[in-house]
Amino acid sequence: MSVQFADARFHFSTFSCVFSSLLLSGLLVSGVAVAKEVSRKNKPAMADIIKASAAADWRALIPENTLYLELEKGRVVMELAPDFAPKHAINIRALVREGYYDGLAIVRSQDNYVAQWADPEDENPAKKREVKTARKNLDAEFSIKYAKELPFTRLPDIDGYAPQVGHANGFAAGRDPKTGMAWLAHCYGAIGVARGNESNSGDGTSLYVVTGNAPRHLDRNITVVGRVMQGMELLSSLPRGTGALGFYEKPEQMTAIKSIRIAADVPEAERSKLEVLRTDTATFKAVVEAQRNRGGDWYKVAAGYIELCNVPLPVRAQK
């Protein structure tokens, strides 16, 4: 046996006899399967679709919306989503520019859930860091009135947590046509504003990133402000905290935050030059379909479905 893969995620080739015979022997339970089989023949792979994409299918990260979380082990690049949380984006920029986060720490890493940073001295009035220019209270932005001009590429797949799901400017979102509201979804890599029991108690001084199976029950219960675009592994592979809810019990277990900076404030030469696939393009739709019904030799059964948080949102070095 040669090295076995749990998945050949990027390996697609032409429709194989193995796959075909399996389908015919046991899995042809409806006419839908026949249609799927036909449509999967010569199906382009995600990697091929991305390779063949046009420059216009991509957009650079917006420097004023891009944050660099600098850790000893490297940089986490995040993008804010002011379309969904405009007041929080403003406040987080203010916190960054007053240096609020610099020297704080990642205080929590709960397995299959979140990594979170905050002021470790938050409950010590004598040592607690003061907020200088940013607002100390902000109304919740759990969901927003959906703006017509915001592009929303709806995913046709059903979802249990929202009447409609899809993508807006590269962010996974839910939408309710009855209320006209939309909200960012708690997918892996989503960045949320930690809060206490009151809806308006999250000010951005403590943020968390989803590091586990999408905790979508948090949707519309907390303000999601953006997502991690690069360096996710620096947060997801942190040792888990042994205290309640994954909080670290000793300061020396915490990971120090060297700084958080806004890309627009960083010299050009030091910026991470990334671009993200536009989610309002045919290329993106093709990527989603390539993952919804995977072709190639490895897959024996196509899912025929893709869950919102399994949709890839490709990010790459700017070309």
Place this chain on the structure above:
Amino acid sequence: MSVQFADARFHFSTFSCVFSSLLLSGLLVSGVAVAKEVSRKNKPAMADIIKASAAADWRALIPENTLYLELEKGRVVMELAPDFAPKHAINIRALVREGYYDGLAIVRSQDNYVAQWADPEDENPAKKREVKTARKNLDAEFSIKYAKELPFTRLPDIDGYAPQVGHANGFAAGRDPKTGMAWLAHCYGAIGVARGNESNSGDGTSLYVVTGNAPRHLDRNITVVGRVMQGMELLSSLPRGTGALGFYEKPEQMTAIKSIRIAADVPEAERSKLEVLRTDTATFKAVVEAQRNRGGDWYKVAAGYIELCNVPLPVRAQK
């Protein structure tokens, strides 16, 4: 602001005025919401339900099905599911008992996907470890003919990857009434048998554990043999491999496997005495409902839904 939580997962209290007024002001979009509001009043919390559970609601892990993966940092406890993969369970026990895994390594950690172990010398015929007593080829057990005597607690919530989902003996599973087949789902912590392109190329010499958002598209494409019951954080927090698909590029980056043992072969005093909540009990249904529609002060909107892989499967020290 005191320390903020991204979630008070185990914090439930009586129905609050904050929640009530929010529901009335903007979220009462249908009669369903009213029913939910009423049903959430005085709703017991998951922690309370577990506290009040009877001894008969729990079962001890079955020693012959329980594996201890011993790493330098600690023990990962796993339980096999022979109801779903009987031949693979037999083969993995044979591999364990011939010492096949002892001294091998975790060769792969791909972010938001899997950690996988194997023989690092697998592609070197001179150094490759020989399989002695176990079978070298096994027919796939991607799904099984559903046995009537297997208890299946169906989840009423919709699922995009399977016609029906639910739990059988503590394992998350999908089911298709049209074909009479059932299969284990790729939830966080699921253990799968890595394979090459051929369906029967997975023999259990290389296993992987899901460490990211549930890759349910793998369901029915690979044999799932069980799940991690304790020590998941030892696998999920491993540094990610920098090679393709998260494989480590140098032997010194890999985590050594001291041994894998079957609990039945381990002296009583060295065993991890754990018990798991039975999934065919009223207590389990109450746990699921407590998570589907969370009560308490923190949550402002109840999801009204729970995705299969977000269903908690409580494991605790044996009482």
